[in-house]
Amino acid sequence: MEKRKTFSYAKYGYLFSLPFILAYVIFHLYPTLYTMIIGFTDLKGLGKTSFKFLSDPFLNFKAILTSELFRTALKNTVTIWIINFIPQIIFALLFTAWFTSPRCKLRGQGFFKVVFYMPNIMTAATIAVLFQALFSYPTSPANDLLMKLGLIQAPFNFQVDKLSAKLVVAFIQFWMWYGYTMIILISGVLGINPEIFEAAEIDGCSGAQTFFKITLPCLRTIILYVLITALIGGLTMYDIPRLYLNGGPDNATLTTNVFIYNQAFSGSYLYNRAAAASMIMFILIGISSVFVFRMYREKDLKKTDRRRRHLAAKKEAVNE
Amino acid sequence: MSDSIRRVKRVSRPFIVLMYVVCIFFAILSLLPFVIMVINSTRSTYQVQQHALSFLPSKYLLSNLKILTSKDTFHPIRGFVNSLIISSGTTICAVYFSTLTAYALVAYQWKLRNAFFSLVLAVMMIPTQVTSIGFYQMMYRVHMTNNFLPLILPAIASPSMVFFMRQYMIPSLPLEIVESARVDGCHEFRTFNQIVIPMVKPAMATQGIFCFVASWNQLFLPQILLTKKKLYTMPIMVSLLKGDIYKTEYGAVYLGLALTVLPLFIVYFLLSKYIIAGVALGGVKG
Known part of the structure; x- marks a missing residue:
């Protein structure tokens, strides 16, 4: 009886997931395959949809990989991502340590969390244009502030200098995402078994020791999650560099996605080149995610054993 | 006895001050761009050019709105x-x-x-x-x-x-x-x-x-x-707003930017508790 019941309802499992499957095939899988195919063709020119396969199928890929501009874009993307991610994770961890430590008991935590997270929810396009106004030349709020504080004597042109343009883009990314990362990490800490912290407390661990020896190792998977999502977000960065300075000055803030957009939707509408570049990015993102994941796993395996024994010993000590 | 142990384990006073200073600094950092945006959207282009940074709202909000909508691009x-x-x-x-x-x-x-x-x-x-x-x-x-x-x-x-x-x-x-x-x-x-x-x-x-x-x-x-x-x-x-039409209309540009995020501000301040809790949940589940 029971068996027949489950059997007869199985069709609803298929039926209810059908809309998802259909939408996925039509709007996600098909465009992905189509992008891949376009990468091997001669499809270019505004409004064109017909194409022929190239006699040298990898011509577009070769052109992209040898293109100076694409390499610059890739280098910029990685540089900007690293400059933004390192301070982001450091400050997120610092605030996590402060906000979750029972020794600090900071007041107004709720307020700080709400304020730190706020930039993340605002339209990136708006923020990019806002920062363009904030850092414009010669009069701008940033220049005004820095001059009032006596840090600079004359207004500085942030948008012509290549390094400062990159730094501002990285800063915007940092500014938009550190609050998000912090909240994820805090929720991770709150998910750790409080007994472990109690044990550390009784053993006389200092705040720093607790953080580095207990909190951080327990946060491994969450940090991995943050790292991978940030990596994917960083490698597909578009809104900020595009609207802040449109890739300039002198391609200093040109990211790969801005490059792809420019190839496909301006100039000579090189859809095939853009598709090839997209696929290269697709593969790069895949490889780097797997790489991060692997690296983490291997380290984890080595350490878990040691940690387990260590924690078991600690718990025993507490029980005694 | 236990009380004295607790006190020893609390963080020292200068460190607490340092924590508050850092937190307040970051809070200002998060808010400042939006504050400048809102204040400057009430100031005239001339005022913005003279002093781009000001914390006093002015009375040009309506004239900025007029400039913003008069060009027939920004609706x-x-x-x-x-x-x-x-x-x-x-x-x-x-x-x-x-x-x-x-x-x-x-x-x-x-x-x-x-x-x-x-x-x-x-x-x-x-x-x-x-x-x-x-x-x-x-x-x-x-x-x-x-x-x-x-x-x-x-x-x-x-x-x-x-x-x-x-x-x-x-x-x-x-x-x-x-x-x-x-x-x-x-x-x-x-x-x-x-x-x-x-x-x-x-x-x-x-x-x-x-x-x-x-x-x-x-x-x-x-x-x-x-x-x-x-x-x-x-x-x-x-x-x-980045186009040439608004190149010299600073007040109007700030106002336009403020208008685009206004709905998000309202949503965020009404629902920030749930939003923060939601972010946290996403992290734990992921």
Whole structure:
């Protein structure tokens, strides 16, 4: 009886997931395959949809990989991502340590969390244009502030200098995402078994020791999650560099996605080149995610054993 | 005795001061750009040029609004309505169908269930922007550019939301209730709509907020697909503020920027508690 019941309802499992499957095939899988195919063709020119396969199928890929501009874009993307991610994770961890430590008991935590997270929810396009106004030349709020504080004597042109343009883009990314990362990490800490912290407390661990020896190792998977999502977000960065300075000055803030957009939707509408570049990015993102994941796993395996024994010993000590 | 031990373990006073200083510094850093934006949107271009940084609002809000709308490019209300249609449509599609798919994964035993779930996990990480060229070409072929549907319908397949809803349902959806509805002769689809949905509403609301905001903020795909000015969304409107027309109208540009994020400000300050809790939940589940 029971068996027949489950059997007869199985069709609803298929039926209810059908809309998802259909939408996925039509709007996600098909465009992905189509992008891949376009990468091997001669499809270019505004409004064109017909194409022929190239006699040298990898011509577009070769052109992209040898293109100076694409390499610059890739280098910029990685540089900007690293400059933004390192301070982001450091400050997120610092605030996590402060906000979750029972020794600090900071007041107004709720307020700080709400304020730190706020930039993340605002339209990136708006923020990019806002920062363009904030850092414009010669009069701008940033220049005004820095001059009032006596840090600079004359207004500085942030948008012509290549390094400062990159730094501002990285800063915007940092500014938009550190609050998000912090909240994820805090929720991770709150998910750790409080007994472990109690044990550390009784053993006389200092705040720093607790953080580095207990909190951080327990946060491994969450940090991995943050790292991978940030990596994917960083490698597909578009809104900020595009609207802040449109890739300039002198391609200093040109990211790969801005490059792809420019190839496909301006100039000579090189859809095939853009598709090839997209696929290269697709593969790069895949490889780097797997790489991060692997690296983490291997380290984890080595350490878990040691940690387990260590924690078991600690718990025993507490029980005694 | 225990009291004295506790006191020893508390952080020292200068350190607490340092913590507050750092926190307040970052709070100012987060707020300052928005404060400047709002204040400068009430100041005239001349005032902004003289002193770009000021904390005193002026009285040019209306004249800025007049300048902003007089150029016939920036239409905040039109942008707002377009964004609202797209974001609402996306949110409804994503939340409803993700819940339905998650329900299929939780409530029924079917042969390909585990395979399907693995597939959802696998495609969760694929960034959609990378496949936009094929998407554009496909939509161009079927004459669906300058249409909101290609921006709304793909949301029916939102793998990360399916994943989230599944994780939420497993512990919190009592299948006995579904069973008893069945005994009472309730059709499966009706059971889902009238019994399951009310029970998972909190999770749907959380996911809905994020989906709405993400869709509202999206620039890449709308910019590719919508070329008619009438259909421009808020983020596309923002990119117009960069154009030459507003090059010297600083006050008006700040006002335009403020208008584009005004709805988000309202949503955030009404729902910040739930939003923060939602972010935290996403992290734990992920």
